[in-house]
Amino acid sequence: MANQNHEQQLKGEIKLIDQLGRAIKLTQKLRATVTKVFDDLGNGLPNTQGNEKTLLNSLQKTLLAVNNDFSELEKLGSGINRDQSSAVANTSYLNFDSSLDKGPIYLELLQSYKWMNKVTEYSSTCHSSGQLMLSRSVFGSTVRAKRLRRSPAIHAIPTQQIDSFISSLNSQFPQMKIDVYRPLGTSTILLISVRQTLRAMVALRGLTIEWVKVKAVSEDFFTEDGKLDIWSRSRYQVFQKVTEHACCAILHFYHTVMPNAAIRSFLMWLNSYQSLFSAPCSKCGKYLQDGVPPTFRDMRLCQPMHELCRQ
Ligand SMILES: [Zn+2]
Numbered sequence: 001m002a003n004q005n006h007e008q009q010l011k012g013e014i015k016l017i018d019q020l021g022r023a024i025k026l027t028q029k030l031r032a033t034v035t036k037v038f039d040d041l042g043n044g045l046p047n048t049q050g051n052e053k054t055l056l057n058s059l060q061k062t063l064l065a066v067n068n069d070f071s072e073l074e075k076l077g078s079g080i081n082r083d084q085s086s087a088v089a090n091t092s093y094l095n096f097d098s099s100l101d102k103g104p105i106y107l108e109l110l111q112s113y114k115w116m117n118k119v120t121e122y123s124s125t126c127h128s129s130g131q132l133m134l135s136r137s138v139f140g141s142t143v144r145a146k147r148l149r150r151s152p153a154i155h156a157i158p159t160q161q162i163d164s165f166i167s168s169l170n171s172q173f174p175q176m177k178i179d180v181y182r183p184l185g186t187s188t189i190l191l192i193s194v195r196q197t198l199r200a201m202v203a204l205r206g207l208t209i210e211w212v213k214v215k216a217v218s219e220d221f222f223t224e225d226g227k228l229d230i231w232s233r234s235r236y237q238v239f240q241k242v243t244e245h246a247c248c249a250i251l252h253f254y255h256t257v258m259p260n261a262a263i264r265s266f267l268m269w270l271n272s273y274q275s276l277f278s279a280p281c282s283k284c285g286k287y288l289q290d291g292v293p294p295t296f297r298d299m300r301l302c303q304p305m306h307e308l309c310r311q
Pocket residue numbers: 281282283284285286289305306309
């Protein structure tokens with residue numbers, strides 16, 4: 001009887017490992033398709049310049065592929081979740097196996113378990129944002145499409161209006177140098193240099209800030225073939241931290257009715273980073289903490305603070 005139970009448990013665990021393996025493969029596939037969507041959006045599709053319909057069709061195809069991969073992964077993930085708790089508890093016996101070859105199996109399994117948890121969490125976020133994108137795209141019903149066309153879209157702002165707003169920013173923030181790029185024709189990318197301290201890439205949709213990356217002055221935002229690279233992060237820990245804070249700042253300053261004011265507030269906040277390497281922490285008074293300067297700036301007064309001094 002005990003043997004039968006043991007055999008059943010073993011079968012369950014083998015099945016779980018098999019499912020985990022498949023889930024990892026499916027996640028890799030999903031990651032590749034999602035990367036393709038962003039690559040296409042970032043770099044533009046070949047032979048689609050000026051042809052909006054072809055561009056939308058290609059985008060629709062890649063989004064459908066993301067949706068299919070995600071549904072497959074979700075289906076598999078829900079099956080794994082059901083058995084997870086008991087299976088992980090039982091697999092702890094693997095740790096007591098005296099065979100040296102089997103020693104790392106339990107640790108690897110734990111790692112996979114943690115990874116799977118993260119995958120489920122990320123995939124649910126991806127699912128909700130994917131649904132939002134689909135409902136905004138050509139998949140929506142015609143009634144919805146008509147309604148969307150009639151509604152006042154804050155993103156549909158003429159480029160001339162955006163350009164004049166940016167030139168007003170240039171005069172308002174003389175310490176900053178703001179260059180404008182439009183790699184896909186309509187979306188605006190701003191490359192902002194803050195004195196000799198940092199460079200920030202800000203992607204706008206209309207006048208809403210969608211994406212921000214901060215790098216060192218010595219780092220480039222262009223790939224070797226001259227295309228804008230909006231995804232790669234800085235190789236310095238300091239600027240990776242500043243990027244994280246900048247992403248929080250765009251959410252903090254986000255304003256649906258007055259996007260101009262949101263950009264102004266964000267730039268004012270970003271401008272305070274000109275003292276990134278010269279101002280001490282406003283809380284502990286020191287310049288460095290674990291070898292890193294105060295990378296955080298308070299959203300109201302723009303006071304510099306270390307990562308740990310914020311708490
Ligand atoms: Zn401090």
